[in-house]
Amino acid sequence: MNPRRKKRLAVILSILLGISVTVGLMLYALSQNMDLFYTPTELVDGKPNGTKPEIGQRLRIGGMVVAGSVKRDPESLRVSFSLRDVGPEVTVVYNGILPDLFREGQGIVAQGILKNSTTVEAFEVLAKHDEEYMPPEIAEAMQKNHQPLEYSEKQLKGSY
Template sequence: MTTRRQKRLYAGLSLLVGLAVTVGLILYALSENIDLFYTPSEIIHGKKETGVKPTVGQRLRIGGMVVEGSVKRDPESLMVEFELQDTGPKVVVRYDGILPDLFREGQGIVANGYLREGNVIEAFEVLAKHDEEYMPPDLAEAMKGIKHVKPSENPELGYQ
């Protein structure tokens, strides 16, 4: 092989290796920032389609209804602990911060966080739905058949 061909071969190979390394780094960075959506039942039993359960330490997004009487606040800090439920088992969510104004028991919420134990999520963000009609499609599918009281239909909450 001539030196000119060798130079072209080395340049082509180095370009391909550089491209492969770049694509690999991009995919690794994207996989670190993916938040997969789970319901409380899917965290305990695994996804219906695949049976895959989230692993401890995995970043995830969870949606469900706040269980009545489950909200516990620490009087010394902003730490709040509450239970979420869809159609089956409950999971515990721990959050250190100020909750949204629309957060209350019986309300649908979505929380972003990390799975710390089998059924404990350490949340870094809690989102309450902005009106009583909205629900994420995945959560709406999981909640079919569950009756919950809408805030507008509950006179004790002060809505008419």
């Protein structure tokens, strides 16, 4: 092999190695920043495919704030509240100012870190902005987990 071909081969191999390292680092960075969405039921019982989040994992959780569950620390901005969809409750602990639209019975999405099997320490809490809107993930999970009750006009009249 002549020196000119060796030089070209070395340049091509170094370019391929550089591209491979760059792609590898990008994939590693993306996997570290991925937040998976869970409902309270999926967090406790696991997703339908059997996967459960690990303690210390970053995740997003969405559900309805349980009435009477909001507890505020009088000396700091620390707030804890329970979330529920149709199954078990999950406790969310947040240190910061909650959105103006946050209230009991409200649908929210919290981003945070799983501290134990039923507790999430949130670093961000988002509340829905009107009565009709529900985050798509929550709406889909609630549709899967329960069927709306349909009453006939006769049944409604008989209940009064």
